[in-house]
Amino acid sequence: MKGIPQGRYTKEFREEAVKMVLEGGMSLPEAARRLSLPPSTLGNWIKANKAGKLKDIGKNYRPLTEIELELAKVKKELAEVKMEREILKKAAAYFAKE
Numbered sequence: 001m002k003g004i005p006q007g008r009y010t011k012e013f014r015e016e017a018v019k020m021v022l023e024g025g026m027s028l029p030e031a032a033r034r035l036s037l038p039p040s041t042l043g044n045w046i047k048a049n050k051a052g053k054l055k056d057i058g059k060n061y062r063p064l065t066e067i068e069l070e071l072a073k074v075k076k077e078l079a080e081v082k083m084e085r086e087i088l089k090k091a092a093a094y095f096a097k098e
Contacts, residue, residue, distance in 0.1 A: 009064075011055060017042055018049045 009017075020031040021042065028046070032039040048054045064072075 009058060011058070014045050014054060014057065015049075018045050018054065021046055022049070 017031060017035055017037065020026045020035075021028050024031075026034075028042055029039050031037075032042045035042070045054060045057065048057055
């Protein structure tokens with residue numbers, strides 16, 4: 001199951017995410033959960049910010065458009081629904097035997 005493509009966040013998004021933790025008083029795991037980010041990614045951004053290298057992260061990637069982000073989310077949701085459907089089919093077949 002594929003998630004959102006990695007390493008394609010805007011510079012502004014990274015800066016705001018770091019501010020949520022450093023200036024907003026929010027814990028790293030809570031901020032990561034609210035932003036749908038892996039905590040390790042946000043932690044790396046915070047370390048890079050403290051080293052003054054946050055602007056260098058991701059400059060080789062183009063940012064994802066809103067359509068690409070939405071498509072990735074929909075594909076992930078579709079994969080989950082298909083998996084749930086297969087589980088339900090197997091459960092129904094099992095209980096039909098009894």
